[in-house]
Structures are given as C-alpha cells and as structure tokens.
Amino acid sequence: MYSVKVTNMDLKQIAESGQCFRMNYIGKGIYSIIAFGKYLEVSQYQDTLLLSCDKHEFEIIWKQYFDLDTDYTAIIKSIKADDYLNQAIQYSSGIRILKQDLWEILITFIISQRKSIPSIKKCVETLCSRYGDIIQGYTFDGAMIQTHLFPTPEQLSKVTINELRECGLGYRDVYIYEATKWFCKNKERCKYFNKLNYNHVKSILMGINGVGIKVANCICLFALHHLEACPIDTHMQQIIDKIYKGVMPEWMVDNNAGVYQQYVFYYKRNIIEKKGL
C-alpha cells in the first residue's frame, strides 16, 4: 500500500469522465483500474490517495498515469473570463487527463463511435477476456485476484474480422482489424509519436480507416497528452449551438482546450442533462 497527497483530483469524476473504460467503482469508495500490465485498487479521502501498490510501482506507473506532475490549478487559473466554463469547473475540477496507452486508446476510441459508455466497456471487456493475457493482482485486503489485460497488437492481429464481429463491435470490426494491422506495421514509428507536434500526429492518425477528427483528438488528448486537442462530440456540439449560439468559444482553441473540454463535458452530462438544459 502506498499513499500520496494530491490536488485537483477526484476519482469519481475521473472514472465517470469517459476517458478510460477500464476504471470501475467496486464499492466502499474503491476503484479498480487495469492499465500498463497491472491491476490497481485506489481510494481517496479528501486530498489523500491510497493505492494498493507499493511505492516503486506508483513511481514507475501510476504517478504518470494520473498525470500528477501537471499543475491543474495553474491550468484553471489561466482561463480567460467565461461564465459557462467557470461554472463547469466549480463542479468538475477534480478531473485530470490520464496518460494512457496509445494502442489501447486507439482501439477503444474506434469502438466508442455511436456507442454509449456501458456498451463500449462491454465490448472492451469482451476483447480483454477473449484475447488478453491473464494477470494476477492484489486487492486492498491482500486477496489475490485474476484479471485480463487489454490484448496486445500481436494478439489482436491474430483475430479474424468475423471473430471481432462476435465481440459486439458491429460495423467497427473492419476498422479494428485494419487499425490493428496498421499499428503492427507502424509500431516503431508509433514510439516516436510523442515527439511529433499535435497537428502532425493528428493527421497521421486520421489516415487510419475509422479514425476521424473526433477519435483522432481523443487519441491525441488521452494517450499523447496534447492538451490542446479538443474532441468535439455531439455533447460539445450542443454546447456550441445552445450556449455559444453556434460560435466556437475561445477556450476551445486554447492550449489547454482538452482539459476544459473534459470539465465542460462532465458538467454537461451530470447537471445540465438531468435538468433538461
């Protein structure tokens, strides 16, 4: 077990933000996460994060994963006056942009198109349980559990389109199939993607069949940490249309637009949607 002080962090908000599909609430204030080859349990009491791993694992994996070296207070302070955005931040300032695995984000966000979050999660778990390695993890109680990792590119490259279809992917089966081949072929090149600038890497990603501008932006933001990447989905489009009268607000083209997008997205889904805008 290891504990660490954090600011601008709220596990619930992150888990429900829609940027990751393998983080789940498992009761008693505890969330489970499977990423980078590990199973983690984590809980939070005020500004203290408690993790089921040791210090070493925290330092080499989870510290980066939770983006704990980025100063979100500064990001929030840098906002130019905007009532709606500030209102959203009151509600969602515990969201951080997770640094996730490029390959996993590529595939899961291709799956995400025209799907609800529960449905995306279901597909992802099916892929993991059928094609991913089994690993052992430990709960807070010290109990050993087994779980599946997200399949590697090599593992998924052995799966046929028909088998993919049977995982509930629908028409996305071909996209996944082709993206997998693309990734295997470009594996060495992908390692240097974090050195390329945002527009460059976005245009490369959009060359993949099934990756349009929204998914490309999600990959840039959630895997490559380009904080200026601002995915515009139907929720964001509604915000532009209804709140900003069809004119894209300045904060959406800011250096930190992706962070702001997450704040607004979470706020919109949790508050506005339930009251009927």
Added chain:
DNA sequence: ATGCAGGTTCGCG
C-alpha cells in the same frame, strides 16, 4: 416496434 446513440465514410449536389 421504431428510433437512436459520445462517429466515420461514402456519395451526392
């Protein structure tokens, strides 16, 4: 039962 969902592609004007 019909319609639609956190998107992309294709084909049309």
Added chain:
DNA sequence: CGCGAACCTGCA
C-alpha cells in the same frame, strides 16, 4: 466542399 444517409448492435 457541405450535407445527408448508411453503417452494426443493444437498449429504450
């Protein structure tokens, strides 16, 4: 180019 329709599947 800008627009609408179709694309699988599951769930209201």
